[in-house]
Amino acid sequence: xxxLNTPLTxxxxxxLKVGDMVELSGIIFTGRDAVHKWLYDGNTPPMDFRxxxxxxxxxxxxxxxxxxxxxxxxxxxxxxxxPYQAAIIERLGLRAIIGKGGxxxxxxxxxQKLGCVYLHAIGGAAQVLAEAIQEVQGVFxxxxxxxxxxxxxxxxxxxxxxxxxxxxxxxxHKEIESASGRKLAEFQAQARK
Amino acid sequence: xxxxxQKKLLExxxxxxxxxxxxxxxDVLEAVQRGHRAEEKGSRADYALGIIExxxxxxxxxxxxxxxxxxxxxxxxxxxxxxxxSEIAKLARKGVIAATKKGYLRQNSVDSITGKNSGTNVGPGxxxxxxxxxxxxxFEIRLMLKGGGCENVGIQYSLPxxxxxxxxxxxxxxxxxxDAAFQAQGKxxxxxxxxxxxxxxxxxxxxGSKEQFLRKLGDRNPDPLLAKLEDEALADANxxxxxxxxxxxxxxxxxxxxxxxxxxxxSYFVSVSYMCWAFRRQGAVxxxxxxxxxxxx
Numbered sequence: 001x002x003x004l005n006t007p008l009t010x011x012x013x014x015x016l017k018v019g020d021m022v023e024l025s026g027i028i029f030t031g032r033d034a035v036h037k038w039l040y041d042g043n044t045p046p047m048d049f050r051x052x053x054x055x056x057x058x059x060x061x062x063x064x065x066x067x068x069x070x071x072x073x074x075x076x077x078x079x080x081x082x083p084y085q086a087a088i089i090e091r092l093g094l095r096a097i098i099g100k101g102g103x104x105x106x107x108x109x110x111x112q113k114l115g116c117v118y119l120h121a122i123g124g125a126a127q128v129l130a131e132a133i134q135e136v137q138g139v140f141x142x143x144x145x146x147x148x149x150x151x152x153x154x155x156x157x158x159x160x161x162x163x164x165x166x167x168x169x170x171x172x173h174k175e176i177e178s179a180s181g182r183k184l185a186e187f188q189a190q191a192r193k
Numbered sequence: 194x195x196x197x198x199q200k201k202l203l204e205x206x207x208x209x210x211x212x213x214x215x216x217x218x219x220d221v222l223e224a225v226q227r228g229h230r231a232e233e234k235g236s237r238a239d240y241a242l243g244i245i246e247x248x249x250x251x252x253x254x255x256x257x258x259x260x261x262x263x264x265x266x267x268x269x270x271x272x273x274x275x276x277x278x279s280e281i282a283k284l285a286r287k288g289v290i291a292a293t294k295k296g297y298l299r300q301n302s303v304d305s306i307t308g309k310n311s312g313t314n315v316g317p318g319x320x321x322x323x324x325x326x327x328x329x330x331x332f333e334i335r336l337m338l339k340g341g342g343c344e345n346v347g348i349q350y351s352l353p354x355x356x357x358x359x360x361x362x363x364x365x366x367x368x369x370x371x372d373a374a375f376q377a378q379g380k381x382x383x384x385x386x387x388x389x390x391x392x393x394x395x396x397x398x399x400x401g402s403k404e405q406f407l408r409k410l411g412d413r414n415p416d417p418l419l420a421k422l423e424d425e426a427l428a429d430a431n432x433x434x435x436x437x438x439x440x441x442x443x444x445x446x447x448x449x450x451x452x453x454x455x456x457x458x459x460s461y462f463v464s465v466s467y468m469c470w471a472f473r474r475q476g477a478v479x480x481x482x483x484x485x486x487x488x489x490x
Contacts, residue, residue, distance in 0.1 A: 019237060021237060021240050058261070059261070060258075060261050060296070060299060062296075071257055071296070072257065072258055072260070072261035072299075073261065074260055074261050074262075076262075076342075077341075077342055077345070077380065079380075100342075100379075100380075100382070100438070101342070101379065101380045101439075102379075102439070120438065120440070122241055122244045122245060122248070122438060123260075123342060123379075123382035123438060123469070124245070124248070124259065124260040124262075124340070124382045124469055124470060124471040125244050125245060125247075125248040125260075126248070126252075126258060126259065126260050126261040127248050127251035127252045127255065127257060127259070128244050128247050128248040128251060131251065146310075160240070160244055162237050162240065162241070162438075162440055164440070172439075172440065172441070173378065173379075173439065176378065176379070176434065176435055176436075176439055176440075176441050177378055179434055179441075180375055180378070180433040180434050180435050181375065183432060183433050183434060184371055184372070184375045184433060187371055187429050187432075188357060188358060188368055188371070188372075191364050191367060191368055
C-alpha cells in the first residue's frame, strides 16, 4: 500500500504506476459536471488547486450543529468530464483525479505530459469513502450549482483507490479492455464452429 | 382501506425502502463473499472486494444508503383484488416521498426538459409501479433500486447481429451476453449480475430483463436449456478477466439470469440489463392490515 499526501509533487505522482494501490491523505476538492464546465469556460475558483486533487463525486451532505458532514460520498462516472479534464489539469496544475470507470485519450495524454494520475475509487462504496472524510472544510458554489454539484473542500485520511491511469501514458482500462477483448474473440470464434 | 390500514401500509412501504437501500439481501451478500474468496490475496480485486464488503457492513450498521445513487425505484406489487389499485399507488408514492425526507433515498429524480430536481423522487415515471391484483388476501411488495451507472451499460441486440456474428439461436444469445459483459467492462460497478430477456419487443424485452433480477442468485432456471445457457455464459464471462471494478480478476459477474418471451416472427431481440454489485432488491409479505409478515430475500 502506497501512502500519498497532498499537496502532491510531480515527483511523487511520476513514481506511481498503473495498478498501484494507494491511500490518499490531505485536501481534496469535489467537482462534477457543472463545475467542470464552469472551470473549462475559464472561471477561477477561490481556492488554490496547485498540486491538488479533484474528486468526481456528488456527496450527500448534512448540516449538523452548524457543521457540514458527509453521509455518503462515492465516486461518480468520470468519462462525462472527458471533454474538459485535460484543459483543467493544465490550467489548475492538478496532480490527481479521483473517479470511477476511467477516462479517455485526451486525459491520458494530459496525465503523461503534465504529471497527473487517475485514481479509481470503489464505485458504490459510499459509506466507506464517507468514513475517510475527516472534515468538510468549506464549500464553493453551493447556491449556484446545488449541493451535489458544488466544490466541497474535504480533508481526507487514507482514502483508498487504485492507480488506473499513470503519468507514463499507461491505462489499466486500456490493458484490461484489450486482454478481455482477445479472450472474447476466442469464445465467439469457438461458438461459430 | 380504512385510515388505520392506510397508515400501516404506508409504514410498511417506508420500511421496505429503508431496508432495500441500506442492506444487501443474503443471496447477494453471499455471492460477494464467494467472489472475494476466489480472488488472489493482495490483488487489486481482493482490495476492491474488501472495501465493498466493509461498505456493506457499514451501511447496514448505520442504516444509511449503501450507495449514494439510490437509483430508479422499481416496485413490483401483488395486491388483494378487492382493493383499489389507485389507492395503493398513492400510498407507494407517499412512501417514496417520506423515505426521501428521511434520507433513505437521495433526491434523485430530475425533469428531463428543465433539469429541475423534484426533490421528492416523485414525477412522471417515478417511481415505477408494476401493480397486479391477485386472489390472495395479502400483499407481496418487491422493490429494486437500480443505480444509473449500471443502467447506462444495459444493451439491446436485434438478431442476426453481424458485428458479433450472432444468429437467431441460443448460441447467438450467448454471444450477445458475453459481448454485453465485455462492453460494460468495469463501468457498471462490477462484479455485476446480468438479467437477460430473449424475445418480446423493444420495451417488453428490457422489462423482462429487469424482472430476472427478482430471482434469487442461487436458483435454478426451470428450463434446462436456459439453465445451461446461464451456467455457460457465467463461466465464460468470468474468464474474460475484467474483474471487480474492471481492475482485473476472476469475478466479473456474480450471476446471469435468462428468461424468454414470445416474439414476432420478424423480430429477435436480446435485451440485457446490468445490475451493479450494490444489488438492492428486497420484498415482503404484507398482511391486508398493512403489517410486514415476512421478508422475501
